[in-house]
Amino acid sequence: MKTAAIVPAFNEAESLPDVLQEIKQAFPEHLIVVVDDGSTDGTSEIAKEFGCVCLSMPFNLGIGGALRLGFRYCNEKEIERAYQFDADGQHDPTQISLLLSGLQKADMVIGSRFSEENSYEVGRSRKTAMSFLRFLIRLSTGHKFTDTSSGFRAFNKPVIGLFSEEYPLEYMDSVEAILIAVKNGFNVREIPVQMRERSAGQPSNRNFRLIYYFLRLLIVIFVGSRRKTEGKA
Amino acid sequence: MSSSTHILIAVLALGAFFLIVRLVRLKVLKAKYSILWLTVGSGLAIVSAVPQILDWAAERLDIWYQPTLFLLLGIGFLLLLCMHFSYELSRMENRIRTLVEEIALLKEKLEKEN
Ligand SMILES: Nc1nc2c(ncn2[C@@H]2O[C@H](COP(=O)(O)OP(=O)(O)OP(=O)(O)O)[C@@H](O)[C@H]2O)c(=O)[nH]1
Ligand SMILES: [Mg+2]
Numbered sequence: 134m135k136t137a138a139i140v141p142a143f144n145e146a147e148s149l150p151d152v153l154q155e156i157k158q159a160f161p162e163h164l165i166v167v168v169d170d171g172s173t174d175g176t177s178e179i180a181k182e183f184g185c186v187c188l189s190m191p192f193n194l195g196i197g198g199a200l201r202l203g204f205r206y207c208n209e210k211e212i213e214r215a216y217q218f219d220a221d222g223q224h225d226p227t228q229i230s231l232l233l234s235g236l237q238k239a240d241m242v243i244g245s246r247f248s249e250e251n252s253y254e255v256g257r258s259r260k261t262a263m264s265f266l267r268f269l270i271r272l273s274t275g276h277k278f279t280d281t282s283s284g285f286r287a288f289n290k291p292v293i294g295l296f297s298e299e300y301p302l303e304y305m306d307s308v309e310a311i312l313i314a315v316k317n318g319f320n321v322r323e324i325p326v327q328m329r330e331r332s333a334g335q336p337s338n339r340n341f342r343l344i345y346y347f348l349r350l351l352i353v354i355f356v357g358s359r360r361k362t363e364g365k366a
Numbered sequence: 367m368s369s370s371t372h373i374l375i376a377v378l379a380l381g382a383f384f385l386i387v388r389l390v391r392l393k394v395l396k397a398k399y400s401i402l403w404l405t406v407g408s409g410l411a412i413v414s415a416v417p418q419i420l421d422w423a424a425e426r427l428d429i430w431y432q433p434t435l436f437l438l439l440g441i442g443f444l445l446l447l448c449m450h451f452s453y454e455l456s457r458m459e460n461r462i463r464t465l466v467e468e469i470a471l472l473k474e475k476l477e478k479e480n
Contacts, residue, residue, distance in 0.1 A: 168470075181477075186474060187474065188470040188471065188473075188474050189470055189473065190466050190467070190469070190470045191466060191469065192466070194463060194466060198463055198466075198467075201463075201467070202467045202470055202471070205467060205471070206471060206474075209471070302463065
């Protein structure tokens with residue numbers, strides 16, 4: 134089955150080599166698509182050195198925009214399943230098969246770090262924000278998710294198709310993406326996975342923007358229209 | 367309406383008119399916007415030439431202080447315009463994003479061929 138790893142990378146030159154090396158070693162048959170939008174530290178050169186597909190955009194579109202491009206590429210190349218993998222070394226390549234095996238029973242699989250087997254801690258305000266979000270998502274989708282912001286995810290072909298057009302472009306895209314998939318009738322499932330600490334670089338600190346994104350997400354949840362695309366589980 | 371308001375509106379209308387014509391001539395203003403602004407300019411000009419229109423309308427609407435009507439109309443118009451610009455901006459942003467994606471895809475294809 135044609136499988137691709139979508140790796141969004143923004144100034145991750147430090148950790149990217151190890152990440153790419155590990156994926157390649159474990160899954161030489163996987164196509165690795167690095168999406169770089171405006172990194173200034175040679176991130177895209179590293180991706181090319183490793184022989185990965187490197188999509189680079191002239192300026193920063195944010196992680197949502199980067200992912201949508203990744204999905205678009207996969208869709209054009211008729212990739213049958215794809216998984217999202219962070220470039221900062223937080224995701225564990227040994228967990229990829231586990232994630233992909235989840236696709237047998239679902240259209241989209243989220244590798245969750247909040248189930249019993251977790252070893253990862255996040256900041257307090259983000260924790261509060263996340264628990265509120267979980268509640269809202271449960272309210273609007275009727276499903277329970279424990280780790281809505283996890284960027285360790287796998288998608289089947291129909292979901293790749295949907296996201297190549299409809300992937301949310303703003304911060305908290307991870308949450309909105311779940312909503313879009315569920316609203317389109319796809320079966321989204323969570324499985325517990327192991328994650329690591331960042332291996333290099335700065336963790337994202339956008340807490341001060343949380344309120345704005347919260348309001349935006351509220352609007353998305355309650356006002357957002359049902360999309361036209363039909364899903365099949 | 368007092369004569370000083372009258373003069374102020376006339377000056378504004380005239381200024382706006384010259385500005386619009388100049389901008390269109392310099393080709394920095396798209397035709398569709400020039401039409402919009404010229405309409406506004408003409409409206410202003412008419413109202414300042416025949417202030418009785420405003421007085422009459424204000425009376426019909428039970429507005430005692432006539433310039434209020436003028437302000438009301440102005441604010442309403444600006445709100446609509448802002449909404450229109452928000453719409454155009456969103457659309458433009460979408461288009462730019464799609465373009466940027468397309469560029470990245472093309473660049474990748476090109477580099478692979480070389
Ligand atoms: N292309 C691209 N990738 C990005 C952008 N922002 C973040 N990323 C990548 O997305 C992945 C996750 O980003 P992080 O900042 O680690 O986000 P996170 O893991 O949710 O948050 P932390 O717990 O703080 O690490 C990393 O591989 C980043 O390089 C961006 O603007 N463009
Ligand atoms: Mg991270």
